[in-house]
Amino acid sequence: MSTVFVNDIEVEVGPRDNLIQAARAAGVEIPHYCWHEALSVVASCRMCLVEVGEKKPDGTIAMGPKLVPACQTPAKPGTVVKTETAKVKTGQQMTLEFLLLNHPLDCSICDQAGECYLQDYTYKFGKAQSRLNEPKVQRLDKYHIGEQIALFTDRCVMCTRCVRFTREISGTAELQVVARGSVEEIDVFPNKPCNNKLAGNVVDLCPVGALCSKDFLYKKRVWWLKSQKSVCAGCSTGCSIEVDQNEDHVYRLRPRANPLAQGHFMCDEGRFGFKYVQSTNRLSGPTSKSIATVGVAASAVTKFNGNVAGKLFQPADLAVVDHWPAAIQEAREKIKAAVDSSASSFAAVFSPMMSVEEAYLLASYLKGLNRNVKLLMGPVPVVGEDDCYPKNVNGSAPTAEKTKFTIRAEKCPNRLGVEKVLKHFQGALVPIEDAIQGAHGIQAWYFVGGYATPDDSIGWVSPSIAKATEPAKLLIVQDIFPSVLSKRADIVFAGAAFTERDGTFINHSGLAQAFRAATRPPQASRADGRILNELCLRQGLYNTEFLRKEIASKIPSLESLSVGDLGVHGVELHQLVGAHL
Amino acid sequence: MTNASFEPVLLARINKPDSASLASYKADGGYAGLRKALDMTQAQVIDLVKASGLRGRGGAGFPTGMKWSFLPQNITGPIYMCINGDESEPGTFNNRILIEEDPHQVLEGIVIGCYATRATTAYFYLRYEYGHCYRTLQKAVDEMYAAGLLGKNILGSNYSLDIHLHRGACAYICGEETGLIESLEGKRAWPRIKPPFPAVEGAFRRPTVVNNVETMACVTHIVNRGAEWFQSMGIAKDPNNPRDAGSYGPKLYCISGHVNKPGLVELPLGVTARELIDKHAGGVWKGRKAKAVVPGGISMGFMSEAELDTPLDFAGPGRVGCLGLGTAAVIVIDDHTSMVDVLYNACRFFAHESCGQCTPCREGTAWSTKILERIRSGNGKLSDIDLLLEISSSIGTIPGTTICGLADGAAWPIKTAIAKFRPELEEYIRSGRKSAAPQLVGAH
Ligand SMILES: Cc1cc2nc3c(=O)[nH]c(=O)nc-3n(C[C@H](O)[C@H](O)[C@H](O)COP(=O)(O)O)c2cc1C
Ligand code: SF4
Ligand code: SF4
Numbered sequence A: 001m002s003t004v005f006v007n008d009i010e011v012e013v014g015p016r017d018n019l020i021q022a023a024r025a026a027g028v029e030i031p032h033y034c035w036h037e038a039l040s041v042v043a044s045c046r047m048c049l050v051e052v053g054e055k056k057p058d059g060t061i062a063m064g065p066k067l068v069p070a071c072q073t074p075a076k077p078g079t080v081v082k083t084e085t086a087k088v089k090t091g092q093q094m095t096l097e098f099l100l101l102n103h104p105l106d107c108s109i110c111d112q113a114g115e116c117y118l119q120d121y122t123y124k125f126g127k128a129q130s131r132l133n134e135p136k137v138q139r140l141d142k143y144h145i146g147e148q149i150a151l152f153t154d155r156c157v158m159c160t161r162c163v164r165f166t167r168e169i170s171g172t173a174e175l176q177v178v179a180r181g182s183v184e185e186i187d188v189f190p191n192k193p194c195n196n197k198l199a200g201n202v203v204d205l206c207p208v209g210a211l212c213s214k215d216f217l218y219k220k221r222v223w224w225l226k227s228q229k230s231v232c233a234g235c236s237t238g239c240s241i242e243v244d245q246n247e248d249h250v251y252r253l254r255p256r257a258n259p260l261a262q263g264h265f266m267c268d269e270g271r272f273g274f275k276y277v278q279s280t281n282r283l284s285g286p287t288s289k290s291i292a293t294v295g296v297a298a299s300a301v302t303k304f305n306g307n308v309a310g311k312l313f314q315p316a317d318l319a320v321v322d323h324w325p326a327a328i329q330e331a332r333e334k335i336k337a338a339v340d341s342s343a344s345s346f347a348a349v350f351s352p353m354m355s356v357e358e359a360y361l362l363a364s365y366l367k368g369l370n371r372n373v374k375l376l377m378g379p380v381p382v383v384g385e386d387d388c389y390p391k392n393v394n395g396s397a398p399t400a401e402k403t404k405f406t407i408r409a410e411k412c413p414n415r416l417g418v419e420k421v422l423k424h425f426q427g428a429l430v431p432i433e434d435a436i437q438g439a440h441g442i443q444a445w446y447f448v449g450g451y452a453t454p455d456d457s458i459g460w461v462s463p464s465i466a467k468a469t470e471p472a473k474l475l476i477v478q479d480i481f482p483s484v485l486s487k488r489a490d491i492v493f494a495g496a497a498f499t500e501r502d503g504t505f506i507n508h509s510g511l512a513q514a515f516r517a518a519t520r521p522p523q524a525s526r527a528d529g530r531i532l533n534e535l536c537l538r539q540g541l542y543n544t545e546f547l548r549k550e551i552a553s554k555i556p557s558l559e560s561l562s563v564g565d566l567g568v569h570g571v572e573l574h575q576l577v578g579a580h581l
Numbered sequence B: 001m002t003n004a005s006f007e008p009v010l011l012a013r014i015n016k017p018d019s020a021s022l023a024s025y026k027a028d029g030g031y032a033g034l035r036k037a038l039d040m041t042q043a044q045v046i047d048l049v050k051a052s053g054l055r056g057r058g059g060a061g062f063p064t065g066m067k068w069s070f071l072p073q074n075i076t077g078p079i080y081m082c083i084n085g086d087e088s089e090p091g092t093f094n095n096r097i098l099i100e101e102d103p104h105q106v107l108e109g110i111v112i113g114c115y116a117t118r119a120t121t122a123y124f125y126l127r128y129e130y131g132h133c134y135r136t137l138q139k140a141v142d143e144m145y146a147a148g149l150l151g152k153n154i155l156g157s158n159y160s161l162d163i164h165l166h167r168g169a170c171a172y173i174c175g176e177e178t179g180l181i182e183s184l185e186g187k188r189a190w191p192r193i194k195p196p197f198p199a200v201e202g203a204f205r206r207p208t209v210v211n212n213v214e215t216m217a218c219v220t221h222i223v224n225r226g227a228e229w230f231q232s233m234g235i236a237k238d239p240n241n242p243r244d245a246g247s248y249g250p251k252l253y254c255i256s257g258h259v260n261k262p263g264l265v266e267l268p269l270g271v272t273a274r275e276l277i278d279k280h281a282g283g284v285w286k287g288r289k290a291k292a293v294v295p296g297g298i299s300m301g302f303m304s305e306a307e308l309d310t311p312l313d314f315a316g317p318g319r320v321g322c323l324g325l326g327t328a329a330v331i332v333i334d335d336h337t338s339m340v341d342v343l344y345n346a347c348r349f350f351a352h353e354s355c356g357q358c359t360p361c362r363e364g365t366a367w368s369t370k371i372l373e374r375i376r377s378g379n380g381k382l383s384d385i386d387l388l389l390e391i392s393s394s395i396g397t398i399p400g401t402t403i404c405g406l407a408d409g410a411a412w413p414i415k416t417a418i419a420k421f422r423p424e425l426e427e428y429i430r431s432g433r434k435s436a437a438p439q440l441v442g443a444h
């Protein structure tokens, strides 16, 4: 640790920190463009210039004669940083005036407005007028930079964050600087667009409105968006993210830096792959074969959840039940009857899309009815192999030590968490495919899905599962999309997607992270925790903090959840309770 | 030693027939210095160069022996030497003459320098436009390999060295030492931030020494004739200034611009600009008078006529507000020339050559060029002068706002033109004249 003095505020900082970080620790903002924690230091934008000196052991301070870039200067013990001197202010004004010389000042039509560092710094550190009397350099916009990325060339401040990202993190090196001096630009090689699987990150890295996401472009002014801290459900990396929504519509996902999880970034599969949650094919409410109230349901549902009127799902062959209590009660009774007649013929199939809490509620409830009930692990989607970055020049993967980002082959967020629950209640982990080999004798099923399979012609139900469940006497399905099973089910619970639920996911390395509902479930569908809470006749509302403490007290391997609040970075399971605080 | 009795050292052989060949170089005693050096320890060679007071000829004037001693001791793995032959400073052509006319003199110094620094590979970074130099050098290097002067066990010693010629990337910034290294590595010549300095982490992340061509030629003669001989030329260090390292040895002065006899002359460091113009360049052309003189490449700024008696040693130009001696390339501007046009030309060069990395340099150089374009078109405003002054004061490593010295070089012509020729600039702006000189287009 070293003690440094930022505008006379004394702070302790790490030995590898720079002066931007030291100032941050002191609550002082040093504006910066080119520096980014995850990228190499180039110290070229010169936005972070400060005055630096040294406090001698005798207490005297010797200030250096020049401005120095804070990003490039290590916070050595005794460093004195001044960010508010006339010299620093003039330097900041000059850098901003330079950066704005050729800027088109088209903030009114720029996607970045509201979260743009050129706007914000100009407001805080710049001056109101440009003294340029000459024509600006004009550059053509480049819509071709990537499938998902457009470059508004003349808004670029040439910080090269995007270029360094493609060289240092993705390793794919599509982006580069072409030409020289004030007419230089960011570009790609002809016909070699920036389409790597991490490409979307350059949009977040771009401090201004130069690189924009085509998916988000002109969809929403950012000040209308509300962010919720969440976790991507796309794979077992479990990237920490922000879900940005407005009026229950998710507009974009952005990575949220988490040193315990993925680092600073996220992949495009996760970033753009969330769209299924807004599919019109979603299950819209509870349905039951025995309660046929289709007409009533439609209007009741519309009233209940009026904000999504017009997106109403019309079920083809099942009846919509407009009130959950009846459906849940029916399910509870039928489950009980089936378990009472033969507990070992009753199986519940858990999905790795479930949260730890949801798995716990269902498992503890069923085992509470009878310990011979079978708890099975549902399909764990795996696609290809883990995809590691940065790639080298030939496109091959880095060694383990050099890996900076991994998109995992396991395309679900919580296999580990659900397995821990199942192992606790069942003793051993039984995958469904094993349980249905030969004469399995299972006659009653409770299936939980939640997979990202908006196209029910493909779905997640394998032919063997479909076949094994055909003779079932009872089939209850809790899912978000119709499937072979839901179409056959006696009762269907329309559950919620990850952006609509609260819960805990445990990623590939055993990091337990909280994800939080950003939007409400569409129409009459419901968060799964709430469905299960009522099914199990538990008192009070579904509350993840409370449940985590309960789980921790019951399941030794999940003891670390006893903190209740997992914080923004989550808790590593092997960690001692409270050690992350 | 007076300048009149000065015997050329670096240019001693250039008018001889076949001066570039190994045979003729050896006939004149060539490679005796290398043999001598190989019999010394590496530390002895460094000490000798230190004792000579040799300072780098590439522009910054850094003491060469000291630079060599910055290399980390006791390390394993390669050390590299880069020879800076990018020579792109306007008005500068001394490296070119040395390479074209007497390459072995330079190469001998390189082998000695590499031996002293324990470098096992040298990269000769040569400005791309220097095609003739390239062919001459390649031939000389081939001759050396054939004669056992390069490659394994040079002259029967334990020392081995390879030299690779590398043709540059046609940009001024490739001459900045870390831009050179990046370019050598096949990247865009964007100068690196320091630290680490090249001596610690340079080419291919290994300790690297970068030296100018003329610097290496001097090394050859220092080893041959000794430190004392070298110190007998030039300007001694100021005993009252402990930070002055003196200006010793011979120097190649390039003279161009409005003189009767432009060319290259060799003189002991410290000759005045006036002596160079009047005695060695046949005086200002067309019977005119000098208005301004660039002491050492355009990035050093301007001296006025009244300052022409300034000695052109490492300290002299600084005393009259110039950035330094630079490359000792003297450009003479006669009194019929408009300083607005001269300044415009200088600004245009730096705007074109700014690598574009640092905001202040990238934008400041382009903006000042645009302002001068506007002034030249008759639309200047008096306030433009202060604006130019403000821009030039806020770019460069001296205020601390840029990575490399190109921006200081861009600032100095502006600063010195305004400091020394402000009335002329103001008169021009007030008149609203359009410049008679043609608009410059195209590359440099
Ligand atoms: C913009 C810029 C261009 C430069 N160009 C050259 C060059 O063409 N040749 C050169 O020898 N040094 C050049 N230099 C100086 C080098 O950075 C370096 O100081 C020099 O090569 C060191 O060699 P020396 O110590 O032998 O002089 C340049 C410096 C700057 C800032
Ligand atoms: S496009 Fe954005 S991230 Fe890339 S250099 Fe320009 S401002 Fe920086
Ligand atoms: S790596 Fe996995 S968790 Fe991260 S964004 Fe991609 S799909 Fe989501």
Ligand code: SF4
Residues within 6 Å of the ligand: B173, B190, B191, B353, B354, B355, B356, B357, B358, B359, B361, B362, B402, B403, B404, B405, B406, B407
């Ligand atoms: S000062 Fe100019 S030339 Fe040097 S690194 Fe910065 S932008 Fe490039």
Ligand code: FES
Residues within 6 Å of the ligand: A031, A032, A033, A034, A035, A042, A043, A044, A045, A046, A047, A048, A049, A069, A070, A071, A072
């Ligand atoms: S953030 Fe320090 S120079 Fe760009």
